[in-house]
Amino acid sequence: MRVLVVKLSSLGDVIHALPAVWDIRCAYPNAQIDWVVEPAFAGILTLSAAVDRIIECPLRHWRKSGFDAAARQGMREFWNELRAFPYDHVLDLQGLTKSGVVARMARLNPGGARVAMANATNGSSYERPSAWLSNLAIEIPKELGAVDRSRYLCAKALGYEPHSKLQFGLRSGPWVSPQANPTSKAKVVFITGTSRADKAWPFENWVELSQLLALSGHEVCLMHGSDAEEMLAKRLLERIPMATLWPRSSLTHLAVQMKECVGSIGVDSGPSHLSVALGMPHVQIYNFPTAWRTGPKACTHQLSVYAKPTPSVQEVWSHWESIQSALAQSQSVSGNLP
Numbered sequence: 001m002r003v004l005v006v007k008l009s010s011l012g013d014v015i016h017a018l019p020a021v022w023d024i025r026c027a028y029p030n031a032q033i034d035w036v037v038e039p040a041f042a043g044i045l046t047l048s049a050a051v052d053r054i055i056e057c058p059l060r061h062w063r064k065s066g067f068d069a070a071a072r073q074g075m076r077e078f079w080n081e082l083r084a085f086p087y088d089h090v091l092d093l094q095g096l097t098k099s100g101v102v103a104r105m106a107r108l109n110p111g112g113a114r115v116a117m118a119n120a121t122n123g124s125s126y127e128r129p130s131a132w133l134s135n136l137a138i139e140i141p142k143e144l145g146a147v148d149r150s151r152y153l154c155a156k157a158l159g160y161e162p163h164s165k166l167q168f169g170l171r172s173g174p175w176v177s178p179q180a181n182p183t184s185k186a187k188v189v190f191i192t193g194t195s196r197a198d199k200a201w202p203f204e205n206w207v208e209l210s211q212l213l214a215l216s217g218h219e220v221c222l223m224h225g226s227d228a229e230e231m232l233a234k235r236l237l238e239r240i241p242m243a244t245l246w247p248r249s250s251l252t253h254l255a256v257q258m259k260e261c262v263g264s265i266g267v268d269s270g271p272s273h274l275s276v277a278l279g280m281p282h283v284q285i286y287n288f289p290t291a292w293r294t295g296p297k298a299c300t301h302q303l304s305v306y307a308k309p310t311p312s313v314q315e316v317w318s319h320w321e322s323i324q325s326a327l328a329q330s331q332s333v334s335g336n337l338p
Contacts, residue, residue, distance in 0.1 A: 002032040006103045007093045009038045011270025015277050017093050020150035022169030025050035027160035043251035050169045083107045092116040093150045100130035115157040145293045168277040185219040191266025193229030199268050208313045210240045283319045300326035
């Protein structure tokens with residue numbers, strides 16, 4: 001069986017679709033699974049043990065270029081790569097017109113199906129043409145979160161029960177097996193940047209939180225993925241002189257750096273969702289009551305915290321302490337097992 005997944009962007013959305021593809025791999029171990037994605041997010045898919053072939057679709061670049069000669073040549077190359085093989089199932093996990101058009105372009109085997117969502121779920125982006133461009137639109141329960149929405153659609157389309165345990169299916173490697181340095185302080189990475197200003201956490205809160213972490217023996221690491229995020233990180237570095245500013249890097253290298261930390265604290269953004277996929281101890285900060293839809297599933301080492309207009313430093317800190325206490329208890333129990 002050959003399956004094509006269409007989930008073009010963004011980073012968080014691509015990460016949220018990883019468990020669905022891992023479910024497919026578990027249900028059909030011999031399936032060929034290909035994925036169409038924007039080049040900026042392809043690095044995450046190289047970490048997936050479920051994805052066989054990554055097809056890059058630089059749609060944003062083509063738009064910015066005004067579809068000039070180079071863009072048109074790139075589009076022809078993409079067309080040829082997309083249509084190199086016919087598929088039994090083409091799964092549009094994004095539910096937008098652009099993803100529906102890409103899904104429509106793919107070749108089908110006789111009896112194959114282009115599958116899309118028949119409706120929006122609560123709070124999700126959705127465009128009706130994505131269903132019109134498919135030949136099988138599946139009704140999705142409206143209260144499903146981002147991860148469960150993709151898992152539900154894939155299970156219904158391919159006829160299996162989702163894997164009982166939520167797994168992101170990342171390959172083994174340094175990003176899942178950090179090499180600890182016993183002589184260094186425990187590192188905690190701050191994920192401060194977000195594409196939406198109303199999701200940000202106040203500057204002074206990050207400074208105060210860093211002071212609490214320093215008192216508990218932790219070193220703060222700052223990351224950035226854009227010029228605006230870099231400016232914010234450098235401003236924080238002026239106030240947190242003992243912090244480490246990471247250089248901007250690829251997503252795969254970022255995963256390696258993050259897994260060298262004992263945990264992360266961040267706003268609702270792609271790197272925070274990457275923390276969840278990596279299984280890191282993580283606190284995710286919400287200014288809106290949307291954690292049920294995009295945040296980590298509540299567990300002992302990954303928690304979301306919401307308050308209006310924004311969570312306080314003490315609320316975030318208490319969640320972090322709760323995670324540390326649960327981890328210490330877990331390690332104590334493990335150490336006492338025969």
